Amino acid sequence: MIAISVKNLSKNFEYYKKVPGLFGAFKSLFQREKLITEAVKSISFSVEEGELVGFLGPNGAGKTTTLKMLSGILYPSEGDAKVLDYTPWQRQKEYQKQFAIVMGQKNQLWWDLPAMESFSLNKEIYEVPNDQFKKTIDYFSNLLDISDILNVQVRKLSLGQRMKCELVAALLHNPKVLFLDEPTIGLDVVSQQKIREFIKKYNKERKTTILLTSHYMEDVVQLCQRVIIINKGGIIYDGDIQRLIDQYATHKIVTITFKNDIAVDQLTLLGEIVEFDKRRVVLKIPDQNVKENAVRILTAFPVDDILIDEIKVEEIIRHIFQTNK
Amino acid sequence: MKKYLKIIWIFSKVNLQNQMAYRPSFFLAVLGKATRMLILILLFRVIYFNTPLLAGWEYKDVFLLAITYLTVESTILTTFHRNLSYYLPDLLKKGDFDFLLTKPLNPLFYSSFRIIDLMDLTSSSLVIFLWYYYFTHYASAFSFLSFILYLILLGFGLIFLFSLLVIFASSAFWTINATGLGRFFEDIIRTGRFPTDVFKGAFSFLFLYVFPIATIATVPSKAFLGTTNWPYYVYLVVFTFILTLISKKVWNYALKHYSSASS
């Protein structure tokens, strides 16, 4: 079953050009130049029930705008979207009870109070029955290891603990669809990993459809099979993440450390030079030539150490964004 | 309905905890608010120290007017006034209004009652004492019916203020720094603490019909004291009804604007 379907969805923002200075401000009273940004440009995709899809893109690509439209916060300029057969921006209560959104840069918990208070508010708002509420809290306390911080003021929590509580607040009503906007932003590596593990497990156990945006590659690589890459408002890739890697990882990265100083021009024939620093060089070599060239390097130069790596996913994505400019 | 009452209960409980966390400020605030109420009474005392009548009102009647005004003021301060005037612009500024739109709860309800101010509720106990004082010292015989009428008129006054404030607050969706409007609103409301009979001519018309500040205290107090004006009540009902409709339209328009313009 299809949980989310988006057809030719567009969002334009209008704003007026600001002219600096007093005279400019005066002039703009009478005459203003209207500018339009196309934040999302006619995108289409659909997500199956239970799928965990990653939304990738640089800042300002249109990820958050898309999520906001799917949550009913924003009206689209054009196009259509259905989530669980509801049109999000009609903001029907029936729909609102079945989804949740978590935004890493904003918090919905009461700052000066323990998270538990915010949970009980959400319990009433979403009309969660008492016993289910209790069970859910227990479940999350165990899973996220937060039972001892539920009664601590939110402002005294670390960023990671706070994000865990944000997630619980959003999941209390057991939503069928979950939008996660940069859930790991600003967290340290360990906390990031914990949040990721939780999302993965939760998706598996509850079969919740999750749409996740992030600009941390690790989030997407670890969590999602399918990735939608968006840049400048348009979708530039939608599909399996492994296929993406296969398609673009046509090169390997070879890092060599020499015993003596080496002149750079001796290496240009062997591959594209990424970095060069007298005794250390990083080369990008096409897959089919790696073996052969490695042998040549080892025999022709005084090699101290040689490393052959896959191209990082970050590199691939960066490459895609650059070629799409 | 039950859900909404429950949520108001949580809002009050939560805010009490919040404010009690800063105990010295809490007690000083309650003290200050109570003093502010007494200062209104003091102001009238000083005025009547120098004159026996103010626009036909005796002191004991003005006392009723003053406590009526204080009752209305406490009610809106405890509930929606600050929510709409100050906290809503703040929500919009921080972008947290987004969450409100995703919840199965009326956004206007949420924006209006999110923070129930227990400081004001605490200081309102003084209003109860003033009512007690009024009944034991000044009140002459009054009919049960006029009391009912008084309450109904008070209700219309509150609806008038709420609708007005919703219209004011909607502007926050365009100009994020709309806190000046809140202060302005407070000052406008404060004109209601004097009998509107002091105004003559065009001003009298203004405060009775165009911008019926008289509904806050003067009109209900007069009804309580037995002076009724039925044609005016009809006008008031129609006026409040139309203003409420307008405020609803304006609010929806503002929400629509938010959803199509914010980023």
Place this chain on the structure above:
Amino acid sequence: MKKYLAVAKATWQEYLTYRTNLFLEVIGGFVAQLVIIAVWFSIFRDLKTEIVAGYSLPEMITYLLGAGIINSFILIASQGDEINDDINRGKLSGFLVKPLSVPFYWLSRDLCRRALTFILGMGEYLVIILILSNYFIPPFSLANFFMFCLAVLLGGILHFFLFYIFSIIAFWMDQTWGPRFVIRVIMSIATGSLIPLSLFPANWQLVFNLLPFKFMAYFPLQIYLGKVSVSEIILGFSALLVWISALIGISVWIWEKGLKKYSAYGN
């Protein structure tokens, strides 16, 4: 001096962006004052007398209009919220590393805001003064007018230091608006801007005379209307200067203690 002018200039620009808010705040106070004026018109009409409590109608109207203008200079100030926030949110650290006296920085910002609300208030009241010109009396004498202006300016400084003291106790407290709120409430009646203090019963007047608030409206307006003798003026100014010096003294003492605490524990 030059750097504080630069601060003032930047502040001016900053506040100009909030001009709608400031304007609304000033106009709100203006409306409130007009209502009081209507009350007195009504009282004089009903009593059918020339003089109430020593005031003729034009004197009373002039008093209230003058009080309104003074309010836009004194009462509608930022009242220390900013100072409190600077200390509690740790912004102060950023100022302390600069070659700048932080209290003077705050003072120049405060005066700037006062100047702006004063200009806005002046504009509004001038319209009403024109409309009510039959009831508006000019200052008693030129000398009285100058002393009036001086008294208002000193009243503003007194107001600043009073709220300054109750803001920098933020070094010890999380929130300082509680005491400042109480002062504001008392001030709403004790400055005499709603009603001349001489209209109060005698024992109340005694209390008001002991407080500094009468210098923020009542005292300058008495000078303006020529209702005080020369000796009373001298006595008043002396008391005003004593109050200001005392508050400055206390504020310097608290500031130094506070800074010590701030740098010892950080924030």
